[in-house]
Amino acid sequence: MPDPAPLFELSRASAGYGRSLVFEDLDLTLPAGCVIALCGPNGSGKSTALRSMRRLLPMTGGRILLSGHDLKDWTAKTLARTVAMLAQSPDAPEEMSVRDLVMLGRYAHRRPLSGATAADDRACAEALEATGMTSHAASAIGALSGGQAQRAWIAMVLAQEAPTILLDEPTNHLDIAHALDVLELIRRMNREQGRNVVVVLHDLNFAARYADHVVLFEEGAVAAQGSVPEVLTEATISRVFGVDCRVLHPEGHARPIIVALPRG
C-alpha cells in the first residue's frame, strides 16, 4: 500500500508581515495521522507557518499542498470543512453564550438561509460533550474562567468537524493543570477521533509529552524534525535556544523531561 499523501507540504514557501519575511524558501513536510508540535524560540516562524497552512496569511512565494492539493485552489468553505484552527488570541463579545459560539463553528456547513439542522445540533452537542462544556452551554463566555474559555473555543473548533485541527499556543495563559487538560483533550482528538493535529507549543516539555512528531524552528528555517527522541536532544535544544540543558529520562516514564540549566 502506498503512503498516504502528507498532510502539509511546504515547498520554497515564503511568508511574513508587511515587508519583513518571517521565513523564506521554507521546505517542510508534515505527516498525516499524528499529533505534530511546532516549537522554537519567539519569532522563529512557527506561528507564521501555522497561519500560512490555514491560509490566514498571504504567501509571498512558493506553495503549500494540503493532502496533495495546492492550498490556493480550495474554496473558503471547503478548506474550513477540512482544516479548523484555534487562533492564538481568539475573541468574541463577552455576552455571547457558549452555545452560540460553538454554533459559529458550523458556518462552513450551513446554508445561507436555513436554520440549524439536526447535524448542526448534533455536532455542537458532541463538541460541548468532548470538552466538558455541556453544563456551561448557556453561560456567557465573559463569565468563564480562563480554562473554561479555552475549552469553549476548542468546542467551537471541534464543531467544525474538520479532519485536521491547527492550534496556535492553546496553553497560553493557562495554569499547569488546565494546560494538561487541554493537551489531553488535543491528544484524544487524535487517538479517539483520528484527527490530524498540528499545535504550536512554547513549552518543550508539553511537546515532549504529547507530540508524536516535533518540528523545531530556528530563525525562519527548520532546525530539526522527527520523533521526540530524535529532535529534543541536549545538543539540538542548546544550539537552537542558546541555553544549556539536560534531557532527563525518569524511570517509569516513556517521555523525557527537559531542564534548562542556570547560566554561568
Place this chain on the structure above:
Amino acid sequence: MVSDLPRRRVLRLPVLVALVLGLLSLVVLGAGLGSSFMPPGRVLAAALGQGSGADGVILWTLRLPRVALAVLGGTALALAGAILQRVVRNPLAAPSVLGITDGAAIGVVSFLWLFSDSNNNLTVSIHWQPLAAVIGAAGFAAVTAALALADPRRGPLTLILYGVAMAALAKAAVTLLMIIGPIYRAGQAMTWLAGSVGSAHWSDVAVLSTVLLCALPLLVLAVRPLAQLRLDPDSARATGLSLGVSQVLLLLLSVLLTAAAVAFVGAVGFVGLIAPHAARRLVAEGSAAFLPTVALIGGALVLGADILARVIAPPLELPAGAITALLGAPLFLFLLVRRSAVVA
C-alpha cells in the same frame, strides 16, 4: 441548571410588537402636527377616508410623506450603523462618526452646485441626486478606510479618529459649498446642514422605499456573515468566512443605505450609532430579532426627532439632525469614556 434555558433564540415578539405600536403612535402624532394641529382621532378618520375632504388632502399630500420619509430614512441609517459596527468590529463606529453621512451630504451639495444655472434651476434631473450621494459617501468611506489601513500603529481607535477628522472636513466643505455656491431651492439649506424632512414628496418616499426593498434580500443573506464577524478576524476566516469579500460587500451595503437616506432626509447624524446600542438593550445581538429591532428604533428615532424639532420652538422648525446629535454625541462620549467595550 442553566442549560435548561430555551435552546434557540426565539424571535422576541413582545419587544417587536411594542416597538411597532410605539412607531405607529409616533406616526399618528407626527401626522397631526402642522400649521393646524389634528388630534389623533381626526388623523385616523382622515387616513381611513372618514374625515373631512380637507383633512384628507392635508394628511395625504403634506403630512404623511414627511412622516414616511422620516421613518424610512431612520430605518436606513440605523441598519447602516448596525452593519458598519459589525464590519469594523467597533461599537463606536457609525456612518456619521466615520464621515460617510457627511460624505453623502457633500455629494448632494456638490451635485446641486455643479448642475444649477444662474436662476438656481437644476440643469439635470433631480433623480441623479441619490447617485451623487452614493459617490460622496463611498468616496469618504474609501478614504477613511484607506487612511486607517495604511496606519502601521493601528489600534481600536485609529479608524474612529480618522473618521471623526474626515467627518469634520466634510461638514466644513458642505457649509462652504452652501455659502459660496448657488443652492437649488435655498429653502433646503437646513436639510444639508443638519438633516430635515420638511419638504417631503411621495416621489422621494417611493425612491427611498425602493432602495430599502432592494436592500432587504441582501440583509437576509448578510445575517450569517454578520454573525461570523462577531469573531476575531482569524477565527472568522478559519470557520470559513471569506473575510475581505464579506467586509467590502457589507461596507458597500452600509454606504448605499446611508447615501439613500442622506439624499432624502439630509445629514441626520448619530442614528446609526444610537439605534444599534438601544437595540442591544432590548434583544440579544445574536437573535434574529436584532436587525428588525434596530430598523424600528431607527425609524422611530428620526420621526420622534422630527416631531420634537417642530414642537420645541414653534413656529421655528429645528433640523431633526440637531435633536439626534443631542442624543448621539453624549452617547458617543459615554462609549469613548467606557472604552473597555472597544474590541479591536
